[in-house]
Amino acid sequence: MLGSIIDILFPPVCPACEKAVRDKGKPLCASCEAGFSAIRIMRPICAVCGEPFISTTSGEHTCGPCLEQTPPFAMARSVYSYAGAxxxxxxxxxxxxxxxxxxAFADMLLRAVGDMPFPDMDVIVPVPLHAGKLRQRGFNQSLLICRGIAKKLKVDLSYDNLVRAKATLPQVNLKAAERAKNLTGAFALRFAPAFKGKRITIVDDVYTTGATIKECSKVLKKAGAEVYALTLARTVKL
Ligand SMILES: [Zn+2]
Ligand SMILES: [Zn+2]
Incomplete structure (x- = not known):
């Protein structure tokens, strides 16, 4: 009752465009929902890293790079292409x-994760920011997204065990090989035994070359965890 009065007085505005009213029960307005639907990653994808295949006739299989070098995560999935909306x-x-x-981002991930072949999780871990970057930005975007997911799934959220041990160059100007090198040794665990034998989902906003997710996964795997990676969007080669 109170909720519907509040809705009438303050119509729930779409957090993406801030223009239209968002649909009831949906995180965004119809037009923004359509924008996101248009860039939803569709099968077939690599069963391991989630990279979509250009050929839509091939079935689900493991991609070349994952066959060449098994990633440190058991599985990585993204919901959208990092484009458009x-x-x-x-x-x-x-x-x-x-x-x-x-x-809204947490909601999108929650809605999508039901269709992903992820097992039940023990812990959700956001990709950490270096303290300097955190001070500069004022927030860790991955942690903000994780809070909603952990609460809804009733899974532990761990944001202070995996830490960024060294400041790195911004990844944005680096090529794939440089990105991986730039991040080597960048992450560490404060108390590794806490993650032994745990199923962990590492969460980030974007999967670009996968260098960040892979480097975090390496550290978690070394501690004895099974790692699953979940990102809202990923750079897709077209
Ligand atoms: Zn909108
Ligand atoms: Zn792959």
Whole structure:
């Protein structure tokens, strides 16, 4: 009753475009929902890293790079291509402090994760930011997204065990090989035994070359965890 009065007085505005009214029970307005649907990653994808295959006739299999070098995670999945609506929204979220999008992103991941072959999780871990970067930005975007997911799934959220041990160059200007090198030794666990034998989902906003997710996964795997990676969007080769 009170909820519907509040809705009438303050119609729930879409957190992505801030123009239209969002649909009841949905995180965004119909037009933004359509924008996100258009860039949803579709099968067939690599069964391991989640990279979509260009040929839509091939069945699900393991991609060449994953066959060549088994990734440190058991499985990685992203919901959207890092383009169009997702690119705009993530940019606004991260660089324009549009934090109102965090619950919408958590909702999108929650809705998608049901269709992913992930087992039940013990712990959710956001990709950490270096303390300097955290001070500069004021928030860790991955942690904000994780909060909603952990709460809904009733899974432990761990944000202070995996830490960024060294400051690194911004990945954005680096090529794939440089990105991996730049991140070597960048992450560490404060107390590794806490993750032994745990099923962990590592969460980030974007999967670009996978260097960050892989480096975090390595550290978690070394501690004896089974790692699953979940990102809202990923860079897709077209
Ligand atoms: Zn909208
Ligand atoms: Zn793969």
């Amino acid at each position: 997702a690119l705009d929204a993530i940019h606004r979220f991260k660089y324009s402090n549009h934090l109102i999008l965090a619950p």
